[in-house]
Amino acid sequence: MSELTNLSSAGPALVSPLSASLGFAQIIDDIATSAAERERDHRLPREEIASLKALGFGALRLPVDAGGRGVSLRELLVIARDVAAADSNIAHAFRNHLWQVEAALRRREHPFHARVLELAGQKKTIGLSFVDSDVTAAGARPTKVLSRLEWDASRDVYVGSGDKVYATGNLYNDAFIGLAVESRAGRTVQYVLDRGEGVSDDDDWQGFGQRLTGSGTARFRDVTVPAAHLYPTDPPKSDEAAPWGYTFHQVYLTNCIAGIVRRVALDAVDVLRARGRNFYHGEAAHPADEPALQSLLGRIRAYAASVEATADRAVVALQRVWDAQGTRDEYETTLAATFAASEAKVVIDDLAPQIASWLIDLGSGSVVSRIGALDRHWRNIKVIASHNPRLYKERLLGQNLLTGQLPPTGAFF
Template identity: 90%
Template sequence: MSDVNHPTSAGPRLVSPLSATLGFSQIIDDIAATAAERERANRLPHEEISRLKALGFGALRLPVDAGGSGATLSGLFVVARDLAAADSNIAHAFRNHLWQVEAALRRREHPFHARVLELAGQKKTIGLSFVDSDVTAAGARPTTVLSRLEWDASRDVYVGSGDKVYATGNLYNDAFIGLAVESRAGRTVQYVLERGPGVSDDDDWQGFGQRLTGSGTARFRDVTVPAAQLYPTDPPKSDEAAPWGFTFHQVYLTNCIAGIVRRVALDAVDALRARGRNFYHGQAAHPADEPALQSLLGRIRAYAASVEAIADRSVGALQRAWETHGTRDEYEATLAATLAAAEAKVVIDDLAPQIASWLIDLGSGSVVSRIGALDRHWRNIKVIASHNPRLYKERLLGQNLLTGQLPPTGAFF
């Protein structure tokens, strides 16, 4: 039987069949090919993100008749992982927008969420200006960024100012949402602020990884919000509703790390093939024929596949939780998704940096040049993993087994 049409390797591929079907193959390939150059030059990916927006990445979950692709939640994570394998900075920069779309899909009859979906359908992305990081172990004390919106009768608009730290992706977003008290009636409202004068576009992020996510400070100075862009707040959840509403955030970040690990496996193949010299005490003339290096490549492949598998498990649990929304099964399914997300994070945060280190072992001195920027994989993994550290997840998982302790319900877990 001819092998012409039958691949001899079932190893990792950068682009999944779903991304290809949805028309993202070329952009993902292009982003992957230029990722190291962006890292070396510290070049923010404005052009790449604009191309992704135009192709509808930010609208994947919207129905086709609303400007989207009608992708399932699991499908969204497939494409996002492909993108993270190409450049985890870019995938990470979309997280807050994609979460807002996800939340809006559940409450699309509310005018605020309908506006979010409308903007997404226009291929625009939405960032956050909800809260700063004033949260301590003694208790949560979050404050709204535009805490008060003052009415300016001469311009028929509300005006506000404020700063948001850790504003991941806001450099690239077209609009921002948040909560504020409006001065005329003194009521708390939700607002949609579209990018315009007074919205900063500077980058002060100093992280050693995920350098191009725009995760620094977003500054809003005398920004204007038309009255039509103020909306009533969401009604409180019923006592029967599942209280864990932020699992998406953690699964998305873990999914990004899984994408980086896939890229590590792909880069490992290239690194071994490109090595021209073996150590004198090796067993083969060429590194690609060296048994020890072949074994290490196999280990990288196996561990990378395991990382993707456990990430898929958490994505599947989140998909099942989504499918039970509004039913009597929602509580148990959402709890299961939260626990699965914690399990995935504990394992992947442990394994992924090790896999990235094995890439250096495999390539040895051939891969330590800054030109290849392969150190970015370890750095990016560690910075993403620093969100909601796994130590707290480990303890919760142990407590849950021992006593039935339930996970925290806030966004910072």
């Protein structure tokens, strides 16, 4: 068996031995079984996400004595891929929280990050309250949703309002973090806002895929933040530090697509076994005995395995970054991981939709019913892939070979 990919001589399996050993097998199976029904009925996976929280999915990276399971970054992504194979909406909804935990583990001595880890250890999840200042502007960068926190002396709290557009996962989160200018000293601070009065979420995300990620608008109206939940901003990085700090985001999304592709391969077996009749011009009485369809199933299996192996390469590169923190190798390993993430995205964003379309070829008219919701795989892949379009990754990879061009350092590459 591959170190990362859950493959054996019998092909892919939904749940990895790692997830099973940590007690996640049953919930992942349950999520997979009900995924098509949720898609058909547009039922938000509140209960499923709550169950994963209760099992500690959001705290996997924390040490055991802090409420976690002490898994490595590589192992986290193994389990996240299993969840994505069951339902990519659910895996995607955890991304922002898992990134906050990852960032906090690197700077756990800072009081803000210590608070993030404390919440994660309590099996709570944390969303973001950043928003684009002008979502129509080229190169728009995130700014502060609660751009100003006004001190209310009568209640001994700060008060703020704002909207977070495209708030993936916020429907399911227990707390939110962001930046704001606090009124008393006029300084920029980080804050932690607990879900409570004044926090609301609209399920108004209009994407044709990833429909259940809770990616609508999060609204904050006169929310209160105690002074104790304001923290100084992080110190700037040193000149020697690697500037590429957001590779986790891209690898996580590509890892989710790899999970969907695994599910396509598993569904392909069920589809072919379930077909009751072959085309009249086929060579066999039953579709499962049809040489052309057996070949297509084999192609799906092979390409799915290649997608997972490509994702594994990026995951391993990201683990090396974690292992190299604070060493002389940190810069080079971070740069290498950024390129590995870009290479994986270019390849997987091309292959994954094709693999999902082969599932329809395999089932033909037997699988186009909305009841099975098999079209969700292609739609979900395309929506995840639309984050950070691969065209820019391709250009960078080519530029780097020609001129040594380095990757951008912003959060959205």
